[in-house]
Amino acid sequence: xxxxxxxxxxxxxxxxxxxxxxxxxxxxxxDWLHIDIMDGVFVPNISFGFPVLKYVAELCQKPLxxxxxxxxxxxxxxxxxxxxxxxxxxxFETCPHLHRVxxxxxxxxxxxxxxxxxxxxxxxxxxxxxxxxxVLLMSVNPGFGGQKFIPHxxxxxxxxxxxxxxxxxxxxxxxxxxxNLETGALLADAGAxxxxxxxxxxxxxxxxxxxxxxxxxxx
Ligand code: DX5
Ligand code: ZN
Numbered sequence: 001x002x003x004x005x006x007x008x009x010x011x012x013x014x015x016x017x018x019x020x021x022x023x024x025x026x027x028x029x030x031d032w033l034h035i036d037i038m039d040g041v042f043v044p045n046i047s048f049g050f051p052v053l054k055y056v057a058e059l060c061q062k063p064l065x066x067x068x069x070x071x072x073x074x075x076x077x078x079x080x081x082x083x084x085x086x087x088x089x090x091x092f093e094t095c096p097h098l099h100r101v102x103x104x105x106x107x108x109x110x111x112x113x114x115x116x117x118x119x120x121x122x123x124x125x126x127x128x129x130x131x132x133x134x135v136l137l138m139s140v141n142p143g144f145g146g147q148k149f150i151p152h153x154x155x156x157x158x159x160x161x162x163x164x165x166x167x168x169x170x171x172x173x174x175x176x177x178x179x180n181l182e183t184g185a186l187l188a189d190a191g192a193x194x195x196x197x198x199x200x201x202x203x204x205x206x207x208x209x210x211x212x213x214x215x216x217x218x219x
Contacts, residue, residue, distance in 0.1 A: 004188055004218035005031035006211055007065045007174065009198035010056065011047060012145045021202065022059040028211040032065040032086065034176070034196045036142075039070035042094055043143035050079050057083045065196075067115065067176065069142050070094065074101045081108045089113035089136045089174075092120055102131050113174070117142065118150050122159045129169045134194070135160055139187075140177030145198040149178030154190045161191035181213055188217040 008030050013021040025033060035056070038047040057064060063086035068076070073090040080088050088110045095101045098114065105112040113134035114125065118141060125135060137160065139153035153175060160173055174194035175187050184195050197214060204210035 002193065004192070004215060005172075005194040006201075006214045007032040007034040007194055007196045008201040008207075008211065009034040009036060009145065009176070009196050011036045012198035012202035014202070018056070019059055021207070022056065024207045026059075026061045028208045029215050030062055030201075030211050031194070033060050033062045034065045034067060034198075037066065037068050037070060038143065042071050042091065043069040045143040050083070053083055063087070065089070065113075065174075065194075067113075067136065067196075068094075074104060077104055077108050077110075081110055085110055087111045087113050087134060089115050089134065091115045091117065091142075092124060093117055098128060099131065102128065115142075115176075116156075118153070122156050122163060125160075126163065126167075129163055129167050129171060132169070132171050134172040134174055136174045136176055136196075138177055139175050139179070139183075142177070147178055149180075149183040153177075154186055157187060157190040157192050179214075181217070184214055185217045189219070 036047050038045050040046040065087045066080055066085045067089045071094050088105045102112045111133035113136050114132050115136040117138050137156050139149050140147035172193040175192045176196035179195045179197045180200040201207055201210050
């Protein structure tokens with residue numbers, strides 16, 4: 001299969017020294033940079049907004065993988081696009097008109113990702129899977145970095161792999177939450193294409209080496 005992609009999650013970066021961390025990401029084998037936007041409504045935390053991300057986008061040379069944990073994410077398609085975003089991920093649970101939002105993201109010139117909370121079944125995507133570029137499976141309840149991986153996610157990766165094969169969808173499978181070398185190996189075996197890693201990367205003694213090790217997990 002294709003090589004495993006790694007998307008380090010900015011949420012775990014050192015915000016007092018963001019440029020140093022972003023320089024390391026630029027030097028590393030990271031494929032993308034994962035950016036978590038939270039609103040304190042859909043999830044019980046607030047992260048960072050567009051005035052900060054404007055500078056992150058300027059300093060980062062990797063494609064941006066933006067994960068919106070906000071209600072009505074369609075309101076911000078233009079702002080997300082203006083950052084230079086490659087992939088815009090919205091939550092299934094925040095979009096009653098998901099098909100429309102996916103079309104709007106693609107019309108804006110970005111790839112469209114749909115995110116599922118741990119309690120939302122993969123089967124909910126049956127009627128949209130051929131339209132999306134990626135499915136982001138949450139392996140923790142969204143809102144915070146450094147949480148414990150929910151093992152049932154491995155079954156969801158396998159089920160999603162089957163749905164994608166059956167429908168001829170080209171969607172990538174990304175997994176977010178509690179990913180480290182151990183859970184990452186299990187996810188790669190189960191069929192994940194992209195791993196998000198926050199604490200595992202940014203709290204590692206050697207970030208560049210940790211990203212290198214994560215890249216090797218796919219057999
Ligand atoms: C959680 C975020 C994640 C988070 C992952 O709501 O979506 O991207 O930063 O952090 P770790 O890898 O530390 O679980
Ligand atoms: Zn995320």
